[in-house]
């Protein structure tokens with residue numbers, strides 16, 4: 001893979017060479033006041049001393065970050081305890097674009113803060129390339145964070161913001177200038193380098209925040225809902241931009257979002273979280289097409305849920321019988337699913353209407369049809385009483401949508417029925 005920039009003389013032991021971006025502007029202002037003192041601390045913390053070497057634990061090659069059976073409990077007394085993370089285990093590969101996806105309050109930020117070192121696990125360990133870093137403070141971790149509010153220094157220029165962390169590390173002036181130049185070019189901000197950051201747009205500030213976090217070349221970049229303050233058009237642009245930056249730098253990105261579409265379009269893999277637990281980890285295709293439980297299926301896109309009988313199973317496929325007697329093949333999740341009454345899902349775009357009722361796998365009546373230009377959504381009630389949605393692409397020459405009250409058949413695409421674990 002091509003790399004946009006290189007740091008040939010970057011210390012081999014990066015575990016002690018980084019400054020983490022502070023959490024908010026207030027912290028940043030305090031930080032400015034103690035810059036000199038902080039510089040000394042960072043310098044003092046830099047030697048490749050054995051005292052920061054932690055026990056080495058064997059993990060598979062190519063793992064950048066691992067959370068091993070991590071729990072985080074906030075609150076002191078038992079009745080105030082919040083299990084922000086409940087026995088979470090995940091391995092994130094080097095050079096991966098990995099996304100934590102889940103509703104607000106599910107523990108995404110907490111997991112990022114544990115990786116960054118702003119919080120420490122109640123139980124379990126955080127490993128970087130196999131080394132337990134749970135006890136290391138943030139500035140000794142080769143990890144940087146891009147926050148939702150960017151946390152830039154408003155009175156500094158674009159270039160000064162980008163170079164700030166490097167200067168704090170005491171890097172030589174010409175090296176700082178070279179890296180700032182490379183970063184400005186990477187985020188396409190060369191022409192605004194001398195502008196103060198309170199005089200540029202939100203999207204441009206986002207780029208500066210990214211450039212500043214990438215400048216010390218962290219091994220892992222943490223991004224906590226970095227696009228949520230941008231309007232839709234800019235967000236789409238920045239999604240592509242982030243993908244490009246990750247590809248060109250080769251740095252592991254751990255991205256947090258509650259937006260399922262953002263997660264599916266940007267990620268190599270996604271972890272779907274709820275109530276402090278990871279429900280499923282997989283590629284966007286796995287997560288969308290093979291959700292292993294109802295929460296994941298419901299959270300990621302629209303689904304039809306149907307009760308069926310499991311007749312037999314053979315490895316990862318099963319024969320299921322629908323209420324009308326139709327028997328079809330379905331895919332099983334990896335977890336055990338017993339025989340008897342189970343739930344399957346069918347995505348709305350994986351089924352089609354047919355005018356010939358008897359030719360369909362299922363039968364029903366159209367209640368409503370909504371035209372969207374590229375496709376039409378049909379809302380049906382099946383003969384068994386279940387609600388069912390079909391999203392059908394419109395073709396040039398279609399004679400118009402099927403009107404409500406029409407009796408129809410429903411054909412389900414092969415290999416698109418998924419059994420849910422619960």
Ligand code: ADP
Pocket residue numbers: 074075082083084102103104105106107108109110111
């Ligand atoms: P997310 O980022 O997914 O929205 P968080 O990781 O911020 O979720 O929070 C997970 C849970 O932990 C929430 O219930 C939240 O209220 C709680 N929590 C987070 N930080 C603290 C804290 N410092 N003290 C007490 N509870 C916290």
Ligand code: MG
Pocket residue numbers: 108109110
């Ligand atoms: Mg959060």
